[in-house]
C-alpha cells in the first residue's frame with residue numbers, strides 16, 4: 001500500500017463489484033435509448049473506462065472538464081467550465097454524467113442544469129462515491145446511481161487526486177492527514 005494512505009476505503013474487488021452493478025443497471029435502464037456517458041475530467045476517467053467496458057447496450061462517450069478544488073481539500077463553491085460539450089444532437093440524447101465523487105453537490109447541480117438548458121433529453125448522475133454529510137443544504141441533489149456512500153473523509157485513488165497525485169492507485173484510500181497538514 002502507498003505510504004501516504006492511512007487506510008483503504010474501497011478495495012479493488014469492491015470497485016469491480018460496483019462497476020459491474022452500475023453497468024448492469026444502466027444497461028437495463030437505457031435499453032432502446034441513445035445513451036451518452038459524459039465523463040467529467042479528470043477524476044472520473046478510471047470509473048468511466050471500467051464502466052463502459054461492462055455495459056451491454058450501445059453507448060457513446062464524451063467529456064467535459066470543470067474546475068474543482070485546485071490544490072486544496074475544500075470546494076470553492078464556484079464552478080467553471082474548462083472544456084465544454086460541443087454537439088448539436090442533445091435533444092436526442094440521454095446523458096448519464098459519470099462522476100468520481102459528490103461532495104457539496106455544487107459541481108453536479110450546476111452541470112445538470114447546464115445540460116438541461118442546452119437541450120439534453122434527460123440527465124442523470126452516476127457516481128463512484130457520495131459524501132451526503134457534506135452536501136450544501138441549498139443544493140437539492142441525489143445521484144441516480146451510487147457506488148458507495150462514505151463518511152466525511154478526504155479520499156484519493158481510482159482517479160481521485162490530492163494536488164494531482166494518487167490518481168493511479170487501483171483502490172480508494174483515506175489520505176493521511178499529515179500529507180496535507182492536519183484535518
Ligand code: IMP
Pocket residue numbers: 043068069075099100101102103104105106107108153154155156160161162
Ligand atoms: P462538489 O462540487 O463539492 O460536489 O465537488 C466535487 C468534486 O470535488 C469532485 O469531482 C472531486 O474532484 C472533488 N472532491 C470532493 N471530495 C473529494 C475527495 O475526498 N477527494 C478528492 N477529490 C474530492
Ligand code: MG
Pocket residue numbers: 043068069161
Ligand atoms: Mg479533483
